[in-house]
Structure formats: structure tokens, C-alpha cells
Amino acid sequence: MRIVVLGAGALGVYFGGRWIEAGADVTFMVREKRAAQIKEKGLKIESTHGDYEIKAPHVITSPSEIESADLVLFSVKGFHLEGALDNLIALASKGAYILPVLNGIEHIKILQERIGKEYVIGGLSYIFATLNDKGHVEQAGDMHHLYFGPLESSQQKVCKKLADISENAGFISKNSTEMMQELWKKYMFITALSGVTTAVNLPIGTIREHPETLHVAEMMLREIQELAKKYGAVITDTDVDAAMKNAQSLDPEATSSMHKDRRKGLHLEVDHLQGGAVRLAESVNLDVPYTRAVLGMIKPFEHG
Structure with a gap:
């Protein structure tokens, strides 16, 4: 199975590197600046689950440099989605299925409309990982999960192959037949956690000390629960309770990647x-006042 990792950020390098460690054929497709950094500094993973150095990583900067591919792990920030579409279309034309692991939910429909439903697999990850100044991955905590699964029946075979490759790749994988359900559950959690931590500019521990602030996070969970229902995905009260327990169990200094980006003055x-x-809610005439308020509080910091 020939895998292309489009976007050699922390997530892409971590899972791509673990596949390489397990013997998979992985190519990293990056921009020229990142390619130069990789050539100079190499690629390394520093992890609570074991360190790994990727020897002589295969790096390209254009789809024209490969003849064919079976799968693309697409791992970029949401605001880079539009800029990556031409490369994704080119890779799909070479036979590749697209496995997006972006935050959010809207990108699934965008990719399906632009590339074709048959090419877009459902995917998400749970991991705390960043790149250091050398471009190496620093992963912390227990979570290093990659979920994937077919959104069309024709994708079952490629998902089974990916499950076989991932079984011994040193991370936790799941081939799910309910990927839209999984996507909505993650979207619920990350929208609330990233929203509250970024809006108040504080880690989860301090937020937990103030019931009024934690209440905002819980109400955002409830709003996304209702929103999911409008789009045919059932998020149960048990799921919401589990999300709250997850927030309660995190290290006090834990926070969201978006909050980290705010601290660094980066694009959010x-x-x-x-x-x-908010856009999805407006489309189905659903009121989401807590989410809308948090959006308004973060928006001034969007571009750093």
C-alpha cells in the first residue's frame, strides 16, 4: 500500500512515521520550505510511546513526482483546505483515496463535492503533538488514536488494508463503520474545548476551577449535540457526559491546539x-447562542 502524507505537520509525521516503522511505503508531500528543513534536520518522533527517527524519508513537493498512490493522509489546518485541493485532485487521479484528518466537519462535504464521494474516506485522530523548532514531532500523553472508515461501500476494501497495516504500527487504530457518528462526537468535544480555552486564554485546569466557565463548555457540547441531530447523527447524553468526564480528567495544564496557536500569535x-x-446551525434554523458568543470572542484573534 503506497501512502502519501500531505502536510508533514506533527500529526502527519507521527502517523506516517509509525507506518514507516511498521514497514509501510510512505511519502511525505510538503512545501519547498518544509522539504529543505527535512533535508537539513531529518524527521524524528519524540513520544511517550517510544522515540523513532525516520531514516532517509521520501519527500516530494509535487504530485507529478509520483506515478501512483493508494491513500493520502491529509493532515493540515482547516484554513489550508482550499489551497490543497488541486494536489488532492491530482493524487486522486493517480488512484488514491483521501483520508482527511482535519478538525471540523464541513470539510467532508467540500472534499466530496470537489473530488468525488467515492474517493473520500472518513477519518479523525486524537493526539497531543506539536513540531519543535527543528521540525521534529513532540508527542505527549496517552492518546495517539487514528480512526478511519468507509463513507461509501466501495471503500471497505481499502479501509481493511489500512487496518491491517495499522495493526502493528505502534498507535491505536480503529476501522469504524460509523465514521460520521465518530466525526460529530469529536467535533462536539473539540469545538467546546478549543472554544472555551481560546476565548478565556486559559488551560483546562483553571477553567475547571470556575463552574461558570466550565458551564459554557458544557452548553457548547449540548448545542453541538442538537446540531448533530439535525444532520442525522445521534450524540447521546452518555456521549456528552463522557466528553465532560474527559475534560475533567485532562492534565490541569492541558489545552487545545487552537489556544496554543493563540498564545503564539498564529492563524486560528x-x-x-x-x-x-454557526453556519451549519443557520442552515437548519437552530439557535446556538453559546457557540456564537465564543466565536465572537475569538474572532479578533483569528489572524494572529
């Missing part, structure tokens, strides 16, 4: 997450 995924929820 607020339009892709909270903005997407």
Missing part, C-alpha cells in the same frame, strides 16, 4: 470550528 481555526458550527 476558529472559522473552521466555531464558525462552521
Whole structure:
């Protein structure tokens, strides 16, 4: 199975590197600047689950440099989606299925409309990982999960092959037949967690100390629960309770990637997450006041 990782950020390098460690054929497709950094510094994973150095990684900067591919792990920030579409279309024309692991939910429909439903597999990840100044991955905590699954019946075979490859790849994988359900559950959690931590500019531990602030996160979970129902996905009260327990169990200094980006003065995924929820809610005439308020609080920081 020939895998192309489009976007050699922390997530792409981590899972791509673990596949390589298990013997898979993986190519990293990156921009020229990132390619130069990889050539100079190499690719390494520093992880609570074991370190790994990727020896002589195969790096390209254009789809024209490969003849064919079976799968693309698409792992970029939501605001880079439009800029990556031409490369995704080119890779799909070479036989590749697209496995997007972006935050959010709107990108699934966008990719299906632009590339074709038959090419887009459902995917998501749970992982705390960043790139350091050398471009190496620093992964922390227990979570290093990659979920994937068919959104069309024709994708079952490729998902089974990916499940076989991932079984011994050193991370937790799941081939799910209910990927839209899984996507909505993650969207619910990350929209609330990223929203509250970024809006108040505080880690989860401090937020937990203030019931009024934690209440905002819970109400955002409830709003996305109702929104999911409007789009045919059932998020149960048990799922919401589990999300709250997850937030309660996190390390006090834990926070969202979007909050980290705010601290660094970087471009934020607020339009892709909270903005997407508001757009989806407007389309079905659902009121989401907590999500809309948090969107308004973060929006001034969107571009750093």
C-alpha cells in the first residue's frame, strides 16, 4: 500500500512515521520550505510511546513526482483546505483515496463535492503533538488514536488494508463503520474545548476551577449535540457526559491546539470550528447562542 502524507505537520509525521516503522511505503508531500528543513534536520518522533527517527524519508513537493498512490493522509489546518485541493485532485487521479484528518466537519462535504464521494474516506485522530523548532514531532500523553472508515461501500476494501497495516504500527487504530457518528462526537468535544480555552486564554485546569466557565463548555457540547441531530447523527447524553468526564480528567495544564496557536500569535481555526458550527446551525434554523458568543470572542484573534 503506497501512502502519501500531505502536510508533514506533527500529526502527519507521527502517523506516517509509525507506518514507516511498521514497514509501510510512505511519502511525505510538503512545501519547498518544509522539504529543505527535512533535508537539513531529518524527521524524528519524540513520544511517550517510544522515540523513532525516520531514516532517509521520501519527500516530494509535487504530485507529478509520483506515478501512483493508494491513500493520502491529509493532515493540515482547516484554513489550508482550499489551497490543497488541486494536489488532492491530482493524487486522486493517480488512484488514491483521501483520508482527511482535519478538525471540523464541513470539510467532508467540500472534499466530496470537489473530488468525488467515492474517493473520500472518513477519518479523525486524537493526539497531543506539536513540531519543535527543528521540525521534529513532540508527542505527549496517552492518546495517539487514528480512526478511519468507509463513507461509501466501495471503500471497505481499502479501509481493511489500512487496518491491517495499522495493526502493528505502534498507535491505536480503529476501522469504524460509523465514521460520521465518530466525526460529530469529536467535533462536539473539540469545538467546546478549543472554544472555551481560546476565548478565556486559559488551560483546562483553571477553567475547571470556575463552574461558570466550565458551564459554557458544557452548553457548547449540548448545542453541538442538537446540531448533530439535525444532520442525522445521534450524540447521546452518555456521549456528552463522557466528553465532560474527559475534560475533567485532562492534565490541569492541558489545552487545545487552537489556544496554543493563540498564545503564539498564529492563524486560528476558529472559522473552521466555531464558525462552521454557526453556519451549519443557520442552515437548519437552530439557535446556538453559546457557540456564537465564543466565536465572537475569538474572532479578533483569528489572524494572529
